[in-house]
Amino acid sequence: MLQASTSPADDTPPVSALSPFRFPVFRSIWFASVASNLGGLIQTVGAAWMMTSIAKSADMVALVQTSVALPIVLLSLFAGAMADSLDRRKVMLGAQVFMLVVSTALTVCAWMGLITPWLLLMFTFLIGCGAAFNGPAWQASVGDMVPRAHLAGAVAINSMGFNIARSVGPAIGGAIVAAAGAAAAFAVNAASYIALIAVLSRWRPVRPPQLLPRETLGIAVAAGIRYVSMSPSIRRVLLRGAVFGMGASSIMALLPLVAKDLLTGGPLMYGLLLGAFGVGAVGGALSSARLRQRLSSEGLTRAACVAFAIAAAVTGVSNWSPLTVTMMMIAGASWVLALSTFNVSVQLSTPRWVVARALSLYQVTTFGGMAAGSWLWGVISESDGVRLALFAAALVMAICAALGLRLPLSESADLNLDPLRRWQAPETAVPVEARTGPVVITIEYRIREEDVLEFLAVMAERRRIRKRDGAMNWMLLRDLADPAVWVERYAAPTWLEYIRHNNRMTQEDADIPQRLHELHQGPGYPTVKRMIERQTGALPAGHVSTSHDLAEPLTDPSRSS
Structure with missing residues (x-):
């Protein structure tokens, strides 16, 4: 067996x-x-x-x-x-x-x-x-x-x-x-x-205990899309992966034409070029650990993009098979180094509960870029020749490298994305069930005037984390009668989703509630109230009152939110 x-905490080679x-x-x-x-x-x-x-x-x-x-x-x-x-x-x-x-x-x-x-x-x-x-x-x-x-x-x-x-x-x-x-x-x-x-x-494998019911497929898909859309570091990887896939697909899509038209070879030459690409990929994988010690993720990605651009451009002008074979080896190494860096960046930027969904979105965007690129380079080579298609692909790879100046990959190796595990579901005076909802949560802070700008900056990150983890209708309110009073408000569709939302906070997120607590000037922790929406008007005949109809706030004096 x-x-x-x-485990990561153990002594490792x-x-x-x-x-x-x-x-x-x-x-x-x-x-x-x-x-x-x-x-x-x-x-x-x-x-x-x-x-x-x-x-x-x-x-x-x-x-x-x-x-x-x-x-x-x-x-x-x-x-x-x-x-x-x-x-x-x-x-x-x-x-x-x-x-x-x-x-x-x-x-x-x-x-x-x-x-x-x-x-x-x-x-x-x-x-x-x-x-x-x-x-x-x-x-x-x-x-x-x-x-x-x-x-x-x-x-x-x-x-x-x-x-x-x-x-x-x-x-x-x-x-x-x-x-x-x-x-x-x-x-x-x-x-x-x-x-x-x-x-x-x-x-x-050792699996962590499942304390909550599994999400339905639709909710799980929506949660994955929401998490990626609210994670800037992952969005950058997806964009760069799509652009890289579009440019890098040129080699594999046009390789038969390179062998036939540019090198005047046959199936043997095509096999040789394909083998050279594979050898380069193996070399790239074997050198990746050493390169990662010297270069950042962004530096390695830019180097791979530039190397691939050079390989594509030189292949477009080369009529000498040894030179083209060398370029295929460079392209294969660049292919592995860039795509493995993108993959690792997604994994290191994502907690385990949603990592497969983030990887699947990365896969969709990258494969989509490859599919679009293969079609594009085929169209260009049909109308303007293989050389021009390879030059255009080299330009796309140069653009992918230049995107790193504005959208660099994040360094995520040191992020601690383990669950924070500080939150516990509060006891409520009103009976609630997993399906009870919608649940509305308000958190009241008292903030000094001189701390308002810092408070707003922290709240901007709070908003991103809340929405990333499933909060709905997030807003920040200020009391007109007492300007020191600020209220954070958001909703969850059900009590179960509210519990999920709070259990998704990671160790890396812990700094935000800590900074808010330090900015809060009231006694103890900020005041938290949990409420459920109620129906208004007369109840229909035969209606049986449930926890969905209750209006009482579900309050708890604890620090949980």
């Missing part, structure tokens, strides 16, 4: 490029995931080749790639909500078993000669759905497998593993299809899930 990794491999859980799942990714790429090659033989339209061949990627864009946010609400291990296990079943069915249908173009697209779309649900859970689980100090290295190694599979997978897939047909490629993919299913079945 695989136990959870050593020194950070290096390969130090995450010292943790057995991460090591086992990583190797099994590489095998699964390799199988997936082999399956994609088999599907694309089979489509060329059973479909009359080239559009159907192109739709194979679309059917694999589309579920990631459509389902990632829902998958992230499930990964945050449920046991992530079980989500991954369920996704892998689902893909095994679908891949087995695809193999059987292919062997029996039952595959039609639309049936093949259906199977590949379903496999893509499984991958979409597996992705956020897997990425969010990395923080459960290795301590926080090793998270950046683990994410880089994950990216390295995928690029290793991408470098050799198409070649292996092509060889399998040539030797035994597309059905054999489908069978290899089905078998590739078995190792990961076995490892996940043995893993027993």
Whole structure:
């Protein structure tokens, strides 16, 4: 049985490029995931080749790639909500078993000669759905497998593993299809899930106790979107990721044309360039730990963007294959360094209760940028040539680097996003249930005139945290009769959501209530009142009074808010 990794508070080995491999859980799942990714790429090659033989339209061949990627864009946010609400291990296990079943069915249908173009697209779309649900859970689980100090290295190694599979997978897939047909490629993919299913079945991560009922899917999705929208550091990552994805997609989208038109080569040259990109990705992952010790997250991202821009521009003017191969290695290293930095920035800026949703939104924006970029570079190369498309992509990468001057990535390694755990649900004189609401909360402060500007500045951050964690209709009021009196007011849709809201405060947020308490000049802590809205007018016939109809304030003299 695989136990959870050593906790961040324990003694851990020194950070290096390969130090995450010292943790057995991460090591086992990583190797099994590489095998699964390799199988997936082999399956994609088999599907694309089979489509060329059973479909009359080239559009159907192109739709194979679309059917694999589309579920990631459509389902990632829902998958992230499930990964945050449920046991992530079980989500991954369920996704892998689902893909095994679908891949087995695809193999059987292919062997029996039952595959039609639309049936093949259906199977590949379903496999893509499984991958979409597996992705956020897997990425969010990395923080459960290795301590926080090793998270950046683990994410880089994950990216390295995928690029290793991408470098050799198409070649292996092509060889399998040539030797035994597309059905054999489908069978290899089905078998590739078995190792990961076995490892996940043995893993027993330590999960924190669930003290509150799980959120419904809709509420969980809304909470994830709200958290990201009210977190400036994560919004910056999403924007930079989208721009980078748009520019970086140029290499992979135009690589066949580079091999054919610029280097006058064939499939062998294309494979060589693809392999060079993969080698560069491995090198980038292995050098990431050393580079992170010398450069900030923003510095590393800018360097990767500039290096990729140079690689794209030089590729556009090069007719010499050794130079182009070198540029592909630089592009591969830049690809891994930038995307792993974005991924780590999201994870280190997000508490564990919402990390999968934040990662899924990052994935949607980055994949969306890649999809838009692939289409854009194809259009430009069709009308103006491959060289101009690569020059335009280099310009986009330069813009991504320049965005760091205005929208730099935050340094989040030292943030303590563990739950604050100071708040306790108060006793109320009026009976309340989980569904009781809406709940209105007011907090009264007495502030000296000379402290008003500082108070307003602190309240601006208070407002962001409140709304980020689920508060509704937040406002700040000043008493016209007594200017020293200020009232913070917000609402929660139900008593349960009010409890969730207060339990989401992190150690990093603790400074805000402390500063407000210091600014408060009244006796004791600021006065907190909790109230529920009531209906007015006559109650309808047969109505039974519930706690929803009560008007009494739910007051408590404690410091909780």
